[in-house]
Amino acid sequence: MRLIFILLLTILCAAAVSAQERPQAFVGAQILTISGPPIANGVLVVHRGRIIAVGPSASTQVPAEAERHDVTGKVIMPGLVDTHSHIGGGSGGDGSAPLQPDVRLFDSFDARDSGLKRARAGGITTVNVMPGSGHLLSGQTLYLKLRNANTIDDLLIRDAQGVIAGGVKMANGTNSIRAGGGAFPGTRSKSAALAREMFVKAQGYRDKIRAAGSDKDKLPPRDLGMETLVEVLDGKRTVHFHTHRQDDIQTALRLSKEFGFKIVLQHVSEGWRVADEIAKAGAPCSVIVVDSPGGKIEAINLVMDNGAKLDRAGVLVGFHTDDNVTESRLFLRSAAMSVRAGMSRDKALYAMTMAGARMLDLQGRVGTLESGKDADFIVLSGDPLSVYTKVLETFVEGGRVFDRSRPEDRLIAVGGYGAGRNQILHVHGEEDDQR
Amino acid sequence: MRRPAAAAFLTLCAVLLASSAALAQVAVRGETVYTMTGPPIRDGIVLIRDGKIERVGPASQVSVPAGYRTLTAKVVTPGLIDAHTVVGLSGYLNQPGDQDQLETSAPIQPELRAIDAYNARETLVGYLRGFGITTIHTGHGPGALVSGQTMIVKTRDGATEPSILNPAAMIAVTLGNAGLAQAGRSPGTRSKAIAMLRTELIKAQEYLAKVETSAADKKPERNLRLDALGRVIKGEIPLLITAHRATDLLSALRIAKEFKIRIVLDGAAESYLLIDQIKAAGIPVIIHPTMARAGGETENLSMETASTLLKAGIPLALQSGFESYVPKTRVVLFEAGAAASNGLSFEQALAAVTISAARILGIDGRVGSLQAGKDADLALFDGDPFEFTSHVTTVIIDGQVVSQEVR
Numbered sequence: 062m063r064l065i066f067i068l069l070l071t072i073l074c075a076a077a078v079s080a081q082e083r084p085q086a087f088v089g090a091q092i093l094t095i096s097g098p099p100i101a102n103g104v105l106v107v108h109r110g111r112i113i114a115v116g117p118s119a120s121t122q123v124p125a126e127a128e129r130h131d132v133t134g135k136v137i138m139p140g141l142v143d144t145h146s147h148i149g150g151g152s153g154g155d156g157s158a159p160l161q162p163d164v165r166l167f168d169s170f171d172a173r174d175s176g177l178k179r180a181r182a183g184g185i186t187t188v189n190v191m192p193g194s195g196h197l198l199s200g201q202t203l204y205l206k207l208r209n210a211n212t213i214d215d216l217l218i219r220d221a222q223g224v225i226a227g228g229v230k231m232a233n234g235t236n237s238i239r240a241g242g243g244a245f246p247g248t249r250s251k252s253a254a255l256a257r258e259m260f261v262k263a264q265g266y267r268d269k270i271r272a273a274g275s276d277k278d279k280l281p282p283r284d285l286g287m288e289t290l291v292e293v294l295d296g297k298r299t300v301h302f303h304t305h306r307q308d309d310i311q312t313a314l315r316l317s318k319e320f321g322f323k324i325v326l327q328h329v330s331e332g333w334r335v336a337d338e339i340a341k342a343g344a345p346c347s348v349i350v351v352d353s354p355g356g357k358i359e360a361i362n363l364v365m366d367n368g369a370k371l372d373r374a375g376v377l378v379g380f381h382t383d384d385n386v387t388e389s390r391l392f393l394r395s396a397a398m399s400v401r402a403g404m405s406r407d408k409a410l411y412a413m414t415m416a417g418a419r420m421l422d423l424q425g426r427v428g429t430l431e432s433g434k435d436a437d438f439i440v441l442s443g444d445p446l447s448v449y450t451k452v453l454e455t456f457v458e459g460g461r462v463f464d465r466s467r468p469e470d471r472l473i474a475v476g477g478y479g480a481g482r483n484q485i486l487h488v489h490g491e492e493d494d495q496r
Numbered sequence: 497m498r499r500p501a502a503a504a505f506l507t508l509c510a511v512l513l514a515s516s517a518a519l520a521q522v523a524v525r526g527e528t529v530y531t532m533t534g535p536p537i538r539d540g541i542v543l544i545r546d547g548k549i550e551r552v553g554p555a556s557q558v559s560v561p562a563g564y565r566t567l568t569a570k571v572v573t574p575g576l577i578d579a580h581t582v583v584g585l586s587g588y589l590n591q592p593g594d595q596d597q598l599e600t601s602a603p604i605q606p607e608l609r610a611i612d613a614y615n616a617r618e619t620l621v622g623y624l625r626g627f628g629i630t631t632i633h634t635g636h637g638p639g640a641l642v643s644g645q646t647m648i649v650k651t652r653d654g655a656t657e658p659s660i661l662n663p664a665a666m667i668a669v670t671l672g673n674a675g676l677a678q679a680g681r682s683p684g685t686r687s688k689a690i691a692m693l694r695t696e697l698i699k700a701q702e703y704l705a706k707v708e709t710s711a712a713d714k715k716p717e718r719n720l721r722l723d724a725l726g727r728v729i730k731g732e733i734p735l736l737i738t739a740h741r742a743t744d745l746l747s748a749l750r751i752a753k754e755f756k757i758r759i760v761l762d763g764a765a766e767s768y769l770l771i772d773q774i775k776a777a778g779i780p781v782i783i784h785p786t787m788a789r790a791g792g793e794t795e796n797l798s799m800e801t802a803s804t805l806l807k808a809g810i811p812l813a814l815q816s817g818f819e820s821y822v823p824k825t826r827v828v829l830f831e832a833g834a835a836a837s838n839g840l841s842f843e844q845a846l847a848a849v850t851i852s853a854a855r856i857l858g859i860d861g862r863v864g865s866l867q868a869g870k871d872a873d874l875a876l877f878d879g880d881p882f883e884f885t886s887h888v889t890t891v892i893i894d895g896q897v898v899s900q901e902v903r
Binding site for chain 1: 587588589590591619620623766768769787789790791795796797798799800819820821822823824825826827830833834836837838882883884885886887
């Protein structure tokens with residue numbers, strides 16, 4: 062009995078390995094590459110986590126050794142990029158100070174959170190997970206790939222030098238203002254003054270480092286917060302700036318200009334009122350699409366056509382879930398509702414994918430279906446903008462991380478008893494992990 | 497034209513305009529008209545006269561009389577009904593001054609009337625109206641054991657009274673964690689909550705008995721709270737019991753049986769576990785929004801519960817529910833679309849926001865379907881009403897065009 066079990070396991074492992082070794086060809090779907098016009102009857106070939114070919118079935122060579130998957134009648138598009146989410150329950154700074162650049166979400170993220178499974182079920186493959194907006198600067202964010210993984214380390218995105226991808230979360234407006242909050246600001250002007258003071262200090266810290274040159278004895282004492290801010294000043298770390306009201310948006314742009322940091326405006330509820338100014342500043346906007354205005358004073362002018370108007374003004378527009386303000390499983394609604402409100406189909410789908418990739422500086426790896434890019438894609442039952450369409454499968458770097466035909470995945474996608482529980486994933490060698 | 501003549505002409509125009517608005521005679525022609533009384537009509541016409549539906553039928557059989565203003569659309573449905581919301585009481589600013597859906601000074605306050613707080617001009621009432629929602633069941637929200645009364649009202653702008661269908665429709669009860677009181681006050685547990693509710697219903701029974709049997713000079717002093725619960729005891733109005741966990745849903749069924757009262761289950765995330773019991777009790781369910789967030793007491797909710805309940809033959813309506821933050825309300829049209837994408841047929845989903853909702857709310861004599869004699873409440877669409885990318889093009893309430901904004 063035991064022998065049979067081991068034998069079976071060996072066969073399964075071998076199957077998994079061979080699946081990884083052989084190129085996988087998805088044939089017959091409509092392919093929305095985002096980098097070019099839709100391909101009516103296309104083929105997508107992936108191998109060892111990368112896309113090796115994509116094009117019309119008639120003219121695209123499928124390697125002879127490739128395993129073919131018939132996806133006729135389905136739609137394939139790049140995995141979705143959620144530029145602002147709170148899945149994984151990560152935390153940021155505590156109540157001790159309004160600016161805490163030393164704090165990393167990295168140190169509190171739960172990779173087993175059911176939110177990650179819901180995100181995979183919604184077709185999200187890349188996500189910017191952030192601490193909250195109750196601080197002027199609540200900490201460092203992480204850009205993650207939603208691979209099958211049980212630990213945060215296996216979700217990280219690293220560049221060639223091994224640097225972990227992520228940004229910094231800042232906020233202005235009411236969330237980070239605390240009346241009588243000690244070190245916290247009580248007004249908008251104080252909020253801006255505190256942020257400016259911090260960046261001025263960081264400039265001084267950077268000057269000391271530059272002055273020290275190669276003389277290590279002259280380096281200033283290590284300061285985790287300052288080190289992070291130097292990365293921000295050097296453009297190595299983007300500031301994701303939570304902001305709603307038009308004057309707060311302009312304050313964020315003013316700070317970005319004064320200190321020369323890269324900024325992505327997050328939420329931008331009143332962005333439509335200052336769309337030209339945002340376009341002129343060249344600041345990308347990560348927009349949230351919700352079903353109604355209100356719920357807080359700063360969101361009373363939130364409109365469904367915010368994305369459409371910003372796009373028309375020439376702003377790079379992406380979307381986010383702010384999960385659980387909106388639901389990761391329904392992320393495609395953001396694009397569809399924006400089309401309802403006047404955005405073009407192409408721009409809305411670009412916003413769900415490549416625009417987000419650009420905001421996270423991952424445009425070389427994700428966001429479109431092109432040879433050489435990561436094999437992050439989703440298989441849909443139909444038009445991505447239809448209410449009746451379902452995400453059938455989600456792939457990250459060639460690995461299948463969601464499959465609606467599996468009962469345990471369907472439970473997550475639809476809900477039901479036990480869907481909310483955190484679960485440990487089966488990884489490494491699971492036979493249908495990689496196909 | 498000489499000046500007096502011009503003035504007279506303008507006055508005449510104004511009079512004509514005013515009277516045509518007041519006594520609008522409208523013909524709505526739709527490529528598909530969903531009447532909810534029978535199969536959809538291809539190329540259908542709905543004639544509207546003096547605020548009521550005059551006639552409905554295919555264009556081949558119904559001709560438009562002279563003087564009717566004709567509106568056209570791809571799809572025509574009855575005005576949509578949101579079977580449970582707090583819009584009009586819970587304002588969009590979400591500041592202390594505009595949140596009248598929940599009073600936390602005491603756990604049991606059935607005497608609180610929704611009509612004393614409903615604001616017909618609240619921004620979100622207009623917002624919902626623009627999406628074809630013409631009738632809402634709104635009022636006191638979840639959050640206290642007995643939070644107060646609910647009402648049914650058309651989403652018309654202006655004075656409240658003319659738009660009211662039922663000023664005291666149900667009494668809102670919340671079981672489970674959401675119905676517990678804060679800061680060490682009672683109820684602090686589920687069992688305590690049920691004990692308090694039973695005690696109050698017994699008081700109402702006794703009060704009622706005294707009122708009915710005592711001689712005129714020995715009647716008990718009037719008690720607004722027991723008056724309200726007395727109506728429940730008498731079977732005049734139901735309790736609207738918000739509960740999600742199976743334990744709490746069972747408690748609700750037990751209460752209904754013990755006091756022989758009518759109840760409507762609201763939210764009911766785990767109702768799919770209790771299909772037989774709910775069906776046997778003959779209790780309707782106003783199911784949680786299809787796209788509601790799963791978490792806490794609703795962690796086990798399913799987007800397919802509406803379908804599960806309907807397959808079992810349980811009367812069902814959809815709702816926008818209560819939102820405490822951003823967005824401040826959901827839109828029941830979108831929730832119906834999500835239901836149609838998760839197990840309900842198109843027409844079942846439409847029924848859950850029209851005729852089925854009207855029946856559960858007891859207003860099907862006036863609204864919920866396109867039928868001669870009923871109120872002329874209609875929603876016009878430029879495509880499949882449930883598609884994300886379709887639009888509401890016109891909304892009509894009581895024969896009046898109340899919105900032509902493309903939404």
